[in-house]
Structure formats: C-alpha cells, structure tokens
Amino acid sequence: MTKISDTLFNRTKPLWDKAAEHPFVTGMAGGTLEAERFRSYMQQDYYYLIDYTGILKTIELNAESRSLGDFLAREIQAVSFETENVHLPNMKRLGITEDEIVNGSKTPACSDYLQYLKETAQEGTTRGLTALLQCSWSYAYIAKTVSERYSEKIGDSPYADWFAAYTSEEYAKANAIWIDMLDRQDISSGETESLCRIFEKCTGFELRFWDSFMQSEHTL
Numbered sequence: 001m002t003k004i005s006d007t008l009f010n011r012t013k014p015l016w017d018k019a020a021e022h023p024f025v026t027g028m029a030g031g032t033l034e035a036e037r038f039r040s041y042m043q044q045d046y047y048y049l050i051d052y053t054g055i056l057k058t059i060e061l062n063a064e065s066r067s068l069g070d071f072l073a074r075e076i077q078a079v080s081f082e083t084e085n086v087h088l089p090n091m092k093r094l095g096i097t098e099d100e101i102v103n104g105s106k107t108p109a110c111s112d113y114l115q116y117l118k119e120t121a122q123e124g125t126t127r128g129l130t131a132l133l134q135c136s137w138s139y140a141y142i143a144k145t146v147s148e149r150y151s152e153k154i155g156d157s158p159y160a161d162w163f164a165a166y167t168s169e170e171y172a173k174a175n176a177i178w179i180d181m182l183d184r185q186d187i188s189s190g191e192t193e194s195l196c197r198i199f200e201k202c203t204g205f206e207l208r209f210w211d212s213f214m215q216s217e218h219t220l
Helices: 004-019 023-030 035-061 066-093 098-103 108-122 125-149 160-166 169-183 189-212
Strands: none
Touching (some): 023 160, 023 189, 035 066, 035 189, 108 125
16 A cells, blocks of 8 residues: 555655755755845744744644554654754854844745644644645655755755754654654544645745745845
C-alpha cells in the first residue's frame, strides 16, 4: 500500500522544484539577495512561527493518541525554542528593533497563509498535520536542491546559515519523525485527494510569501 507521504511528495514535487527556482531563494544561494528583503522576510517569518506554534497547540488539544500528543508536545517545544533562541536573536543581529517587532504587522501574504493553516487545523488532526508538514518538509527539499545546484557559491553567501539550518541532519530527522507520524494516521482512500490539495495549496501560499519580498515596495 502506498504511503500517504509518498503520494503527497509525488503530487507536490513539481511545485517544490518550481519553488527551488524562486528568485528569493536563488538570490540567497548566490548571495545577491538585498539585505533589506531578507530582513523583511525574517520579521514576517517570526510572526509566522508564533502563530505556527499556536496552531500546533490547537492540534495537540485534539490529539487522538498518546503518541501523537507526545510528538506534538515535542514539536511545540522545539519550534518555541528555535523562535525565541535562534530566530529572534538573528533578527536583532539584522538590526530589527524590539519596537519594529512589537508594532509591526503581518503582510497579506503571511496573514492569508496563516488563516488557511488555522482553518485547516480546525477541520481535523490529519488535515492540520498535513498542512503544517508541507512547510517544514518543503523547506528541507528546497534547501537541499538549491544547495546542490549552487554548491560553488553558497559557502560565500551571507545567507549560508539559512541553507545549513534546513539541510542539517537534525532538521532531516525531525521531518522524518513527522512524516512517519502522518503515515501512521488512519487515512481513507477518499481523504487522500483532499490531503493532496491541502499540500499543493500550502505550497502556493509559500510561493506567494516569497513573492511578497520581491515586489516593488521592497525595492531599494
């Protein structure tokens, strides 16, 4: 029997390959992305991570097994730690002030994506797990694909740490655990198509998120 993760991957891989050619990502790899665009991305990604953690907590409340609840508790702890102890300090090193963080707001691309994730998580545990997995798994796939393509340049890029984080062994193991947890869910054949659509739609939101940092208002 085909695993749901294999089906999701095969359906979404063409979109992930397209994402790996996005100018925001290739600009990071080649070191040509303007610092202000990355700065904006980091601030919006911080807002995203805060809400992402909240969505994980919503799913945890409805966990149907002890193993799933324990898994989600670990994910919540890991994402919270990364947000406050890695992402936030990196933002401050980029010159993003506390005032900017507190008084800033989500862009429509960030807000719409999060709203979709929240609505999907409220529709059921498996749907929520599928939607959130797309984010972490796609980042791993894209970072690996782009790192291999730009192997001669990426080491000198000021954004090399971004690629190192998402291609790390630790990140790969965390994704593998999440994928295995989803594969163990009781998913009917009728649900598979719906989950594929969720995965594809989330990929579209990711592309729109990166698009937003390449638009004219971010031109230096």
